[in-house]
Amino acid sequence: MSTDVMAIQTAQISTRPWTQILHEWVITVDHKLLGILYILYALVFLVVAGSEAMIMRIQLMYPHDHFVSPQVFNRMFTMHGTTMVFFVGIPMLFGFANYLVPLMIGARDMAFPRLNAFSFWLTALAGFLLYFSFLGGSGLYGAGNAPDVGWWAYAPLTARAFSPGHSTDYWTIALLVSGFGSIGTAINIIATILCMRCPGMKLSRMPLLAWLNLVVSGMVLIAVTPLSAAQIMLCLDRYLGGHFFDTQAGGSATLWMHFFWIFGHPEVYILILPAFAFVSEIVPVFSRKPIFGYPVMVGATLCIGFLSMSVWAHHMFTIGMSSYANSFFTLTTLAVGIPTGIKIFNWLGTMWGGKIQFKTPMLFCIAFLFQFLIAGLTGIMLGSAAFNWQLTGSYFVVAHFHYTLVGGFLFAVFAAFYYWYPKITGRMLNEGFGKLHFWLFFIGFHLTFDLMHIPGMLGMPRRIYTYEPGRGWDLWNLLVTVGAFVQAIATLAFVANLIVSYFKGAKSGNDPWDAWTLEWSVSSPPPAYNFALIPTVVSRRPLWDLKHPEDPDSRYE
Amino acid sequence: MSSITTPFPETPAVWKLPYRGKVGMACLIIAESAIFTIFVVAYLYYVGKSLAGPTPRDVLEPPIFYTICLLSSSLTIHFAAKLLGRGKRGAFLGLWFLTIVLGALFLYGTGQEWHRLIYERGFTISTNLFGTTYYSLVGLHGSHVVVGLFMLTIVLLFGLAGRVGPEQSARVEVLSLYWHFVDAVWVVVFTVVYILGR
Numbered sequence: 001m002s003t004d005v006m007a008i009q010t011a012q013i014s015t016r017p018w019t020q021i022l023h024e025w026v027i028t029v030d031h032k033l034l035g036i037l038y039i040l041y042a043l044v045f046l047v048v049a050g051s052e053a054m055i056m057r058i059q060l061m062y063p064h065d066h067f068v069s070p071q072v073f074n075r076m077f078t079m080h081g082t083t084m085v086f087f088v089g090i091p092m093l094f095g096f097a098n099y100l101v102p103l104m105i106g107a108r109d110m111a112f113p114r115l116n117a118f119s120f121w122l123t124a125l126a127g128f129l130l131y132f133s134f135l136g137g138s139g140l141y142g143a144g145n146a147p148d149v150g151w152w153a154y155a156p157l158t159a160r161a162f163s164p165g166h167s168t169d170y171w172t173i174a175l176l177v178s179g180f181g182s183i184g185t186a187i188n189i190i191a192t193i194l195c196m197r198c199p200g201m202k203l204s205r206m207p208l209l210a211w212l213n214l215v216v217s218g219m220v221l222i223a224v225t226p227l228s229a230a231q232i233m234l235c236l237d238r239y240l241g242g243h244f245f246d247t248q249a250g251g252s253a254t255l256w257m258h259f260f261w262i263f264g265h266p267e268v269y270i271l272i273l274p275a276f277a278f279v280s281e282i283v284p285v286f287s288r289k290p291i292f293g294y295p296v297m298v299g300a301t302l303c304i305g306f307l308s309m310s311v312w313a314h315h316m317f318t319i320g321m322s323s324y325a326n327s328f329f330t331l332t333t334l335a336v337g338i339p340t341g342i343k344i345f346n347w348l349g350t351m352w353g354g355k356i357q358f359k360t361p362m363l364f365c366i367a368f369l370f371q372f373l374i375a376g377l378t379g380i381m382l383g384s385a386a387f388n389w390q391l392t393g394s395y396f397v398v399a400h401f402h403y404t405l406v407g408g409f410l411f412a413v414f415a416a417f418y419y420w421y422p423k424i425t426g427r428m429l430n431e432g433f434g435k436l437h438f439w440l441f442f443i444g445f446h447l448t449f450d451l452m453h454i455p456g457m458l459g460m461p462r463r464i465y466t467y468e469p470g471r472g473w474d475l476w477n478l479l480v481t482v483g484a485f486v487q488a489i490a491t492l493a494f495v496a497n498l499i500v501s502y503f504k505g506a507k508s509g510n511d512p513w514d515a516w517t518l519e520w521s522v523s524s525p526p527p528a529y530n531f532a533l534i535p536t537v538v539s540r541r542p543l544w545d546l547k548h549p550e551d552p553d554s555r556y557e
Numbered sequence: 558m559s560s561i562t563t564p565f566p567e568t569p570a571v572w573k574l575p576y577r578g579k580v581g582m583a584c585l586i587i588a589e590s591a592i593f594t595i596f597v598v599a600y601l602y603y604v605g606k607s608l609a610g611p612t613p614r615d616v617l618e619p620p621i622f623y624t625i626c627l628l629s630s631s632l633t634i635h636f637a638a639k640l641l642g643r644g645k646r647g648a649f650l651g652l653w654f655l656t657i658v659l660g661a662l663f664l665y666g667t668g669q670e671w672h673r674l675i676y677e678r679g680f681t682i683s684t685n686l687f688g689t690t691y692y693s694l695v696g697l698h699g700s701h702v703v704v705g706l707f708m709l710t711i712v713l714l715f716g717l718a719g720r721v722g723p724e725q726s727a728r729v730e731v732l733s734l735y736w737h738f739v740d741a742v743w744v745v746v747f748t749v750v751y752i753l754g755r
Contacts, residue, residue, distance in 0.1 A: 111577040112581060187585055187588070190584050191577045191581040192577075194574065194575055194580050195574045195577035195580055196574070199572040200572070218587075221588040221591065222587060222588070225588045225592045226591055226592070226594075228592060232697075233596075236682065236689065237689075240682050240683060241682065241683030242682055242683060242689040242693065243683070243685065243689045244689055244690075244693075250603070250606045250608045251689075252603075255602060259595060262595075
């Protein structure tokens with residue numbers, strides 16, 4: 001009976017005029033539609049910021065290349081960094097959180113659906129503002145003046161004297177607005193998880209994805225707000241003649257650095273913890289075993305969240321802090337390796353002895369494990385002050401954080417796409433295309449970011465628009481650019497897969513992976529109300545209990 | 558499909574979760590506290606670092622009376638919300654109105670102080686570091702008072718129209734949480750600006 005109802009609904013949808021469909025998407029307060037909007041928005045900006053990266057890589061392919069001017073190069077790395085962090089990373093994680101958290105905890109929607117829509121449209125407006133700077137940065141007649149202060153926007157580069165026009169103002173306002181959007185969504189996710197769980201869904205039974213998003217949202221509350229505060233100060237400086245970061249009136253450029261990195265470092269954990277969340281859901285399903293060490297995983301997450309608030313100044317070892325400060329921030333930074341290591345061992349423990357199925361989501365997760373391990377190791381290298389003094393501001397640092405954000409975050413996001421696409425659209429992503437995407441991206445990633453460490457160690461500074469030949473950097477830069485092209489082609493294969501499979505993909509049914517969390521108990525795509533009857537759970541794997549009533553999990557928990 | 562949706566175990570007898578409004582407001586307060594912390598840190602970091610006068614001691618007078626107004630409004634809103642929970646609408650409206658009056662008085666006090674500083678002393682946000690940090694910290698708090706008063710007034714208008722009853726008391730409690738936060742922040746700002754910073 002229910003399939004008939006769905007068929008009728010589909011027929012109705014397909015006959016409606018497109019304006020009505022668009023109107024529905026604009027006014028929606030449904031967490032699933034908003035989640036999809038967030039994800040699509042992040043994908044668009046992923047392509048935009050990826051193109052900016054390609055422009056930089058083409059410019060650096062040969063010494064003395066003239067593909068773009070130094071000014072354009074500065075704008076490209078500023079826009080690339082800002083876009084990737086604020087308009088790809090954050091919307092991507094909020095998109096998946098929005099879509100999945102209510103389904104996983106057995107709720108019909110988020111705690112505040114209208115706040116949810118408001119937060120998304122704030123984020124959307126912020127991205128628009130940032131890119132409008134290409135037109136409005138110097139007024140309409142001075143087109144082509146995006147911000148060029150780097151994504152850290154260190155003072156005094158942002159002072160009126162050094163950034164005339166409005167490009168820096170667009171950057172400031174965009175980040176302020178997107179920050180408010182992030183805070184709104186973080187409040188919403190916390191309230192949803194604490195107040196909307198279905199009966200029996202104790203905190204100790206929640207899927208790890210919900211747990212990690214709870215921690216991430218808590219971190220957003222206290223890490224994104226310092227950036228908002230600093231942006232307000234910067235606005236006051238630029239518009240009302242304040243002196244917060246005006247060194248000529250006694251203000252401090254260092255204070256901006258502190259405020260920025262108090263946000264900036266927790267931010268990378270805000271991005272990587274959702275990646276951990278995806279891996280923690282996907283690895284057990286494709287290893288056919290429950291997650292190993294659930295309480296320890298939760299504890300390690302809380303520990304990472306706590307430690308991440310006390311490591312920010314490892315970005316500032318070279319500004320001349322006291323040796324006590326250097327030691328403190330070295331120790332806290334190295335300490336983050338402990339809970340992160342616990343997580344890696346637990347994922348390995350989950351796979352150990354399991355019947356591993358090498359489907360595309362699992363391939364991305366396995367690559368994630370090894371790549372994130374290496375990224376963590378270079379992170380520990382850079383976390384010790386003495387080593388950092390040698391390599392800070394070099395391509396070694398660029399290689400390190402791209403290893404975490406591409407090799408870690410992006411690989412996990414790809415895994416999430418392959419894993420939850422069937423739930424979101426009702427159709428499977430093509431497995432052959434998926435494997436092609438994986439291997440191409442894997443090869444391109446390693447070509448680019450493994451080799452990028454080397455010119456860094458040979459002394460190539462970041463943010464230079466060209467370099468002299470004969471310093472031993474030439475070959476490495478060429479290979480890095482070739483790798484970037486391979487990644488771009490792989491991403492095209494991914495986008496093609498997303499589009500083609502939406503129309504031609506095999507029907508997925510409710511539960512294509514034989515998984516255990518609540519989102520797989522409803523139809524794909526889920527109905528607007530999610531659950532006809534609010535479920536009740538008695539263990540961490542409610543669908544396992546349902547499928548194996550003779551041997552339920554609740555017996556062992 | 559249908560085989561999988563129905564047979565979940567039975568609902569446990571007791572399943573109580575916190576009220577989402579309260580949790581949401583608590584989160585907002587945490588986030589706002591972080592913003593205020595950054596502004597307070599900036600204020601303390603720049604105390605005594607201005608390259609030119611005037612100094613806080615030259616121009617600032619602790620606004621004791623208006624501080625008492627604001628802090629006592631926390632009491633009135635607390636009792637107002639309590640009375641609403643017991644269904645005493647008239648008393649609720651009276652105390653609620655008193656809260657707004659006290660908040661507005663505080664705002665008037667800040668306005669008067671700023672007027673004196675700007676028009677009599679020529680002291681503005683761009684005069685020196687003290688001006689920058691003083692106006693932004695006190696102004697940030699003042700803007701929260703404005704937002705609070707705006708929301709309190711909305712409730713008052715609904716109350717006068719007879720639309721606020723005991724069934725809304727949970728929401729009113731949430732709003733009073735925000736107002737308590739605004740008052741608590743003033744304690745910090747007052748201490749930093751008028752005691753430590755002087």
